Amino acid sequence: MYDYRMGKQDWMGAGLPTEGTDTERPRLADVVRRDVPTCSLGERLGDVRNRVTAAGWDACVVVSQDRVVLGLLRARELQADPGLPVERAMRPGPSTYRPFVSVAEMRRTMTDRGLESSPVTTSDGKLVGLVRRTDLGTADADPEAGEP
Amino acid sequence: MAQEIDRERVRRLMEQGAQIVDVLPAREYGEEHLPGAINLPLRQIETEAASMLDPTRAIVVYCWDSA
Secondary structure (H helix, E strand, C coil): CEEECCHHHHHHHCCCCCECHHHHCCEHHHHCECCCCEECCCCEHHHHHHHHHHCCCCCEEEECCCCEEEEEECHHHHCCCCCCEHHHHCEECCCCECCCCEHHHHHHHHHHHCCCEEEEECCCCEEEEEEEHHHHCCHHHCCCCCCC | CCEECCHHHHHHHHHCCCEEEECCCHHHHHHCECCCCEECCHHHHHHHHHHHCCCCCCEEEECCCCC
16 A cells, blocks of 8 residues: 555646546646746856847746756846846745646736746746746636636 | 655556545545546545455555645
8 A cells, every 4th residue: 555645736736647627627737838948046147148038038947956946037137237146136936836726817816916927836846837927818718717 | 554655656556557546525536636546535445445446456545635
């Protein structure tokens, strides 16, 4: 007998497949951008900005060696002094969301908090990708929009 | 006593044909559960486990989280 102690929230938090009636609802795992650029604390901001821009992005997630999210560089932070280390320029400890959160709920959250983008992570804080408000569509087009 | 495992071990046991048991209430199980999991709510385990589970195969139980 085995006990999967971390349970269903850990499984869903890792973006692994599930079965059931709720699996039909659009969720962050369906829209998250897994190709978001990443960088480390000690990198030079100017180098990161050049790499991010060349990749067609305006945001970058700061991660540890094992991809735990440490901070976020949005357009505003990326425009700071290029000689700064990422650690001093980044927005530390951003709010993160799990892959199983519904798109409708995330849209409401991002609107309420004025967020343009947020990291999506597993339950142990490892980066899955970045969700952007523009990728969530509009409430008018979402049949789940009125649900809590 | 049950051996505590992580999700990677769960995945390997699934591939080997283990029985995955969701002990949450039926409504929560119906909304979402691990692939192939059967529902055996906690309050029914003692009365139903013998008839629902194959003792010759590995059994993995899970709930919502560790709380």
